[in-house]
Amino acid sequence: xxxxxxxxxxxxxxxxxxxxxxxxxxxxxxxxxxxxxxxxxxxxxxxxxxxxxxxxxxxxxxxxxxxxxxxxxxxxxxxxxxxxxxxxxxxxxxxxxxxxxxxxxxxxxxxxxxxxxxxxxxxxxxxxxxxxxxxxxxxxxxxxxxxxxxxxxxxxxxxxxxxxxxxxxxxxx
Amino acid sequence: xxxxxxxxxxxxxxxxxxxxxxxxxxxxxxxxxxxxxxxxxxxxxxxxxxxxxxxxxxxxxxxxxxxxxxxxxxxxxxxxxxxxxxxxxxxxxxxxxxxxxxxxxxxxxxxxxxxxxxxxxxxxxxxxxxxxxxxxxxxxxxxxxxxxxxxxxxxxxxxxxxxxxxxxxxxxxxxxxxxxxxxxxxxxxxxxx
Numbered sequence: 001x002x003x004x005x006x007x008x009x010x011x012x013x014x015x016x017x018x019x020x021x022x023x024x025x026x027x028x029x030x031x032x033x034x035x036x037x038x039x040x041x042x043x044x045x046x047x048x049x050x051x052x053x054x055x056x057x058x059x060x061x062x063x064x065x066x067x068x069x070x071x072x073x074x075x076x077x078x079x080x081x082x083x084x085x086x087x088x089x090x091x092x093x094x095x096x097x098x099x100x101x102x103x104x105x106x107x108x109x110x111x112x113x114x115x116x117x118x119x120x121x122x123x124x125x126x127x128x129x130x131x132x133x134x135x136x137x138x139x140x141x142x143x144x145x146x147x148x149x150x151x152x153x154x155x156x157x158x159x160x161x162x163x164x165x166x167x168x169x170x171x172x173x
Numbered sequence: 174x175x176x177x178x179x180x181x182x183x184x185x186x187x188x189x190x191x192x193x194x195x196x197x198x199x200x201x202x203x204x205x206x207x208x209x210x211x212x213x214x215x216x217x218x219x220x221x222x223x224x225x226x227x228x229x230x231x232x233x234x235x236x237x238x239x240x241x242x243x244x245x246x247x248x249x250x251x252x253x254x255x256x257x258x259x260x261x262x263x264x265x266x267x268x269x270x271x272x273x274x275x276x277x278x279x280x281x282x283x284x285x286x287x288x289x290x291x292x293x294x295x296x297x298x299x300x301x302x303x304x305x306x307x308x309x310x311x312x313x314x315x316x317x318x319x320x321x322x323x324x325x326x327x328x329x330x331x332x333x334x335x336x337x338x339x340x341x342x343x344x345x346x347x348x349x350x351x352x353x354x355x356x357x358x359x360x361x362x363x364x365x366x
Contacts (some may be wrong), residue, residue, distance in 0.1 A: 017227055017249050021234035028230045035229025043214050048242070048270050051210030056179050058206035059186035062198050068189060104181035105326060112251025113332035122327055122338040126320025127345035129313045135175055138309055139301065141285050142292040146300040149174045149360035153306070154313040157356045161314070168341050 001024035003134035037094060040139065045102045049140030053133055066091055079165065089124060090162055094155070101125065120169045128158060217278065224282040228267060237263045240270075251354065252304045255296070261290035265308055271318035284312060297345070307357045312318050314353035 003087045060066065069091060074084045082090065085107060107121040131154050137145055141154040190199045200263045241248070241263045246257070248262050255261050255302050264287035273282035291305050294297070327335035 007361040010276060010279075013276075014227060016233040016322065017236060018232070020236045021230040023247075024234040026230060027231045028234075029248070030225035031233045034226075036222035036226035038225050039220075039282070040218050040225060042225075042279040043218040043221055046217075046285070047211060047214035050214050051207050051252040052179065054206040054213070055203055056186075058209075059190070061236045062202040063186040063190035063195050064193065065185050065189035071358075078195060091300055101322065101326075104323065108326060108330045108332075110315055113327040113330045114334065114337075118327075122320075122323045123341045126317065126323045126363065127315050127339065131313045132178060134309060134313050137281075138284060138288050138312075139305075140177055142190035142288050143251040144292075144305065146299050147175060148301045148306055149357075149363075150301060150309050151248045151361045152177075153310045155357045157310070157314055157349060157353035160356075161345065161354050164348050164352075165210075165341075165345045167348045168345055171278075172341055 002157060010048060012140070046137055046141050049136045051149055053136045057099065057133075061092075061096065061099055078161075081165070083117060083120065085111060086120050086166075087122065089121050093124065093128050094158060095133075097130040097133065100130075100136060116169070116173050120166065124162070125164050131155065197218065217281070220278045221282045221285075224279045225286065228264075228283065228286075231261075232263065237267065237315070242268045250306055254304050255291075256294070258292065259294070261287055261294065261304070264290055268308075269316060272312065273318050275317050275319065275321055283307075287316070303361045307354070310353050310357040311350060316350060316351040317346065318343060 030032045066088065070087050075088050075149065077087055079086055089100060089103045089107065092103055104121045108118045111117040113122070118133060131151070135147060135151055187199060191198055228237070244266055248266065252265070264283050268280050268283040268287050271283055287308060288305065291302060291308065295302050319339055323338065324335050327338070
């Protein structure tokens with residue numbers, strides 16, 4: 001059922017939009033072309049921001065400084081009730097989506113998908129986003145330099161959501 | 174703040190790499206990731222054009238307008254600064270919907286359009302507006318209803334019940350989004366233009 005929805009969502013959306021447009025007498029072909037012209041400009045405009053953020057993420061991950069940071073922080077975070085096994089994921093999640101998925105994979109294969117760390121990692125991965133990438137990309141695309149409270153608010157709610165997720169999973173487990 | 178974080182990521186990485194004898198690796202990473210940024214942006218061109226093209230049809234046919242009418246009151250509460258019927262409203266809504274259903278690249282395309290429309294309402298072009306901040310804060314709190322990638326991963330690793338996390342994730346996501354909205358609103362108040 002789930003798989004069916006995930007496969008069907010895009011084709012059906014397209015089908016509904018095209019049919020609706022056609023029935024309403026919209027010149028759908030030219031409307032598509034007109035919109036599509038914008039895709040190119042947008043993609044090129046965000047390129048420098050992607051390069052900047054990719055390099056920073058690459059260097060931080062490649063140097064394995066995150067492992068050191070995990071060892072350094074784990075005694076403190078364990079006092080706060082954060083399991084040590086989940087700390088690498090917490091650190092990398094706001095920075096890199098693909099990196100986080102790799103960590104979830106490691107956690108699941110190491111502790112088992114139905115273990116507490118495995119479940120916790122799964123839920124955490126599904127209920128959070130890549131913060132730095134999003135900010136750099138979206139603000140970058142329109143040349144905003146003063147981000148004001150955006151990052152602060154996002155990080156604060158991320159931290160709170162970590163504790164909520166741990167609480168939810170421990171209730172279940 | 175992103176200035177500092179960007180600096181720290183690179184600084185810590187290079188210093189730590191130097192101490193652990195990983196500098197050669199860092200040279201490779203710089204070359205590789207710079208190329209990756211270009212490849213990724215170019216890879217986006219096709220799918221982004223596709224989604225913006227499709228949505229342009231839905232915009233012209235009035236479909237988006239009728240959908241956004243249904244959600245108008247929510248948009249009004251979250252983004253009081255956006256004038257009624259402004260296109261930004263619609264792109265924000267489409268971004269939220271695409272996010273919920275996990276259409277990642279569609280969400281990006283709509284989100285970038287939404288930012289552009291929000292920028293048309295911006296007086297000081299270099300400074301983020303409340304609406305922009307709120308839009309991104311909500312985006313970064315994760316909206317996806319069903320984390321299919323994770324479910325698939327659990328299945329691949331032989332989970333007895335790969336889908337058992339869906340309920341918990343839904344609860345965690347809803348709570349984190351509500352909290353993000355509240356925090357966004359609090360910061361907004363404390364930081365009047």
